[in-house]
Amino acid sequence: MTPTPAEPFGARLRRAMDERGPLCVGIDPHASLLADWGLSDDIAGLERFAMTVVEALADRVAVLKPQSAFFERFGSRGVAVLERAVADSRAAGALVLMDAKRGDIGSTMAAYAATYLDPASPLFSDAVTVSPYLGYGSLRPALDLARESGTGVFVLALTSNPEGAEVQHAVRADGSTVAATMLDHLRAENAGAAPLGSYGAVVGATLGTTLGAAGADLAINGPLLAPGIGAQGATAADLPKVFGAAVRDVVPNVSRGVLRHGPDVAALRESAARFAGEVREAAAA
Ligand SMILES: O=c1ccn([C@@H]2O[C@H](COP(=O)(O)O)[C@@H](O)[C@H]2O)c(=O)[nH]1
Numbered sequence: 001m002t003p004t005p006a007e008p009f010g011a012r013l014r015r016a017m018d019e020r021g022p023l024c025v026g027i028d029p030h031a032s033l034l035a036d037w038g039l040s041d042d043i044a045g046l047e048r049f050a051m052t053v054v055e056a057l058a059d060r061v062a063v064l065k066p067q068s069a070f071f072e073r074f075g076s077r078g079v080a081v082l083e084r085a086v087a088d089s090r091a092a093g094a095l096v097l098m099d100a101k102r103g104d105i106g107s108t109m110a111a112y113a114a115t116y117l118d119p120a121s122p123l124f125s126d127a128v129t130v131s132p133y134l135g136y137g138s139l140r141p142a143l144d145l146a147r148e149s150g151t152g153v154f155v156l157a158l159t160s161n162p163e164g165a166e167v168q169h170a171v172r173a174d175g176s177t178v179a180a181t182m183l184d185h186l187r188a189e190n191a192g193a194a195p196l197g198s199y200g201a202v203v204g205a206t207l208g209t210t211l212g213a214a215g216a217d218l219a220i221n222g223p224l225l226a227p228g229i230g231a232q233g234a235t236a237a238d239l240p241k242v243f244g245a246a247v248r249d250v251v252p253n254v255s256r257g258v259l260r261h262g263p264d265v266a267a268l269r270e271s272a273a274r275f276a277g278e279v280r281e282a283a284a285a
Helices: 009-020 031-036 043-057 068-072 076-091 106-117 136-149 162-168 178-189 238-249 265-284
Strands: 024-027 063-066 095-102 127-130 152-158 199-203 224-226 250-254
Touching: 009 095, 009 152, 024 043, 031 043, 043 063, 043 068, 043 076, 043 265, 063 068, 063 076, 068 076, 068 095, 076 095, 095 106, 095 152, 106 127, 106 136, 127 136, 136 152, 136 178, 152 162, 152 178, 162 178, 178 199, 224 238, 238 250, 238 265, 250 265
Parallel strands: 024 063, 024 250, 063 095, 095 127, 127 152, 152 199, 199 224, 224 250
Antiparallel strands: none
């Protein structure tokens, strides 16, 4: 069993961001990337891909984000590779954010929470992404277990894909948008936490012009995972425009933008360092 972290996730994340920079790189073994890397679309290719990313980056980036779907598609042996990628990444000092986007009624949510946030689980991770669209309250088992186990939860608030707006920008009876309501919940969850709360929001880096429409107050005293940089068209320069003063709490995510440079370990490292430099420059501008 993995020992329970001594500090809350938010404190561990803030330190990692200070020491390593805020970049989060995805471990997304797309079939097309396996082919580009000269790997077979099978368990051997999956394992080589994932372990190469871990070898290249786990000792230098703040966060690695395995995309669970790409492992699950190989069945139980894919999940075994995912377990190893998580354990090896954590052993090398990276925080692992499992991108599983789970969400269900509370009793089932408790099982999802145990899968990713209970130190006794083989998939124990530092944090997990969850979907609040069965109602924020349905996430309570994950929110509570995260508090107990020193882990974190990232709630989908304003996703990077254009289709998200039809749900997330919807206006509720009190005039607030659904996304703003999720951010309000997270702000309440993180109240009083220092140096950073453990309950994050996912807010796409792609949302430059639509963020205002969502009435979003991004000051939640928690981390803001910002996917969409690279393959989806956003750049590091968009971060201050999208996030304003909250940019100091942003964890920018790049997956394909870095991974397309593999399988060469040095090239993966160089690409991640280049994105990290762009993020630093954008934040300082
Ligand atoms: O709103 C969201 C939430 C999650 N994602 C995930 O992030 C990566 C992005 O990959 P890129 O290759 O950098 O586009 C991927 O795993 C998505 O599932 C997101 O893109 N948007």
